[in-house]
Amino acid sequence: MIEPVQLPPPWCDARVTVVVPTYNEAGNLPVLVERLLALPLPALHILIADDNSPDGTGDVADKLATDHPERITVVHRPGKEGLGRAYVDGIGRALDAGADYVAQMDADLSHPPEALPGMLGTLLSTSAGVVIGSRYVPGGQLDEAWPLYRRALSGWANFYVHSLLRVRIRDLTAGFKIWRSDVLRDIDLGRVQSNGYSFQVEMHYLATRLGHTVLEVPIRFADRLDGTSKMTTATKVESALMPFRLRSKHRGVGRD
Numbered sequence: 001m002i003e004p005v006q007l008p009p010p011w012c013d014a015r016v017t018v019v020v021p022t023y024n025e026a027g028n029l030p031v032l033v034e035r036l037l038a039l040p041l042p043a044l045h046i047l048i049a050d051d052n053s054p055d056g057t058g059d060v061a062d063k064l065a066t067d068h069p070e071r072i073t074v075v076h077r078p079g080k081e082g083l084g085r086a087y088v089d090g091i092g093r094a095l096d097a098g099a100d101y102v103a104q105m106d107a108d109l110s111h112p113p114e115a116l117p118g119m120l121g122t123l124l125s126t127s128a129g130v131v132i133g134s135r136y137v138p139g140g141q142l143d144e145a146w147p148l149y150r151r152a153l154s155g156w157a158n159f160y161v162h163s164l165l166r167v168r169i170r171d172l173t174a175g176f177k178i179w180r181s182d183v184l185r186d187i188d189l190g191r192v193q194s195n196g197y198s199f200q201v202e203m204h205y206l207a208t209r210l211g212h213t214v215l216e217v218p219i220r221f222a223d224r225l226d227g228t229s230k231m232t233t234a235t236k237v238e239s240a241l242m243p244f245r246l247r248s249k250h251r252g253v254g255r256d
C-alpha cells in the first residue's frame, strides 16, 4: 500500500470532497471509506452518489454516514442512469456545498486512496487545474490480475480517443483525479453530454479545450476488490460514438 503523503498546513486542511458513484458496491464501500477517512486530510468529505443499487449499497452508505455525519453525504438517485449522470449530480452538489477541490474515484478500490494527498499536493503546488492518477505515465501500473481483454480494451480506447480528439493526456479514460473547483465551474457540468463512462474523456476534452493544465501522476490501478464490473455493451457503444459527438457539440468551446 502507498504510504500517505503528509501535507503541511494549510494544505492538509483543504476542503476536498471525494465524489464516489456507486452501483452494487456494498462489499467495497466500507473498505474505501475507512481508507479515505484514515488519510491525513481532516477536512476531506465523501459524497456517495448511489443509483438505488439492488444490493443495498444505499443502506450501507447511510450507515456509514450515520457513523460519520460530518464527513459523509449520501445522494440517493432513483435508478441506474449511468456513471456520467451520477458524477454530474454529485460534483454539482459538492460545488454547491462549497468544496475547494473535488476528487473523483471508483468505489471498487481500483484507485488507491493513499495516492490522494500526493495528487492534492501536486494540484496545490503547480498551475494544474486537474491532476490525474494515471496508469500510462512512467511509473504507472496495471494490476496483473486485471483481465487481458480489459487491458486491451483500455489501451485501445486510449489510442482511439487520442486519434480522434488529439488530447495530450496519456490516460484519457482515467477515473481517478482531483480538480480545482473553479475549473469545474468553468467547464460547466450543464454542457456535459455523456451518460456513461465517456464522461471521463469528455471532462478531459473540455478542460484542455478551455486551456486548463492537466497533469498526470503515476498510480497503480488494482483489480476491483469485490463484485463485478458495471461496464456494459451500451456503455462501450456510447464511448465509441462519443468522440464524434464531442467534436461537434464542443466545437465552440475554447480556442481552435
Ligand SMILES: Nc1nc2c(ncn2[C@@H]2O[C@H](COP(=O)(O)OP(=O)(O)O)[C@@H](O)[C@H]2O)c(=O)[nH]1
Pocket (backbone or CB within 6 Å): 020, 021, 022, 023, 024, 025, 049, 050, 051, 080, 081, 082, 083, 086, 105, 106, 107, 108, 110, 224, 228, 229, 230, 231
Ligand atoms: N451511480 C452509479 N455508479 C456507477 C454506474 N455505473 C458504474 N458505476 C460506478 O462507477 C465506478 C466504476 O465502475 P466499474 O464497474 O468499476 O467500471 P470498470 O472499472 O471500468 O470495470 C464504480 O464505483 C461503479 O459502482 C451507474 O450507472 N451509476
Ligand SMILES: [Mg+2]
Pocket (backbone or CB within 6 Å): 106, 108, 110, 224, 229
Ligand atoms: Mg472498476
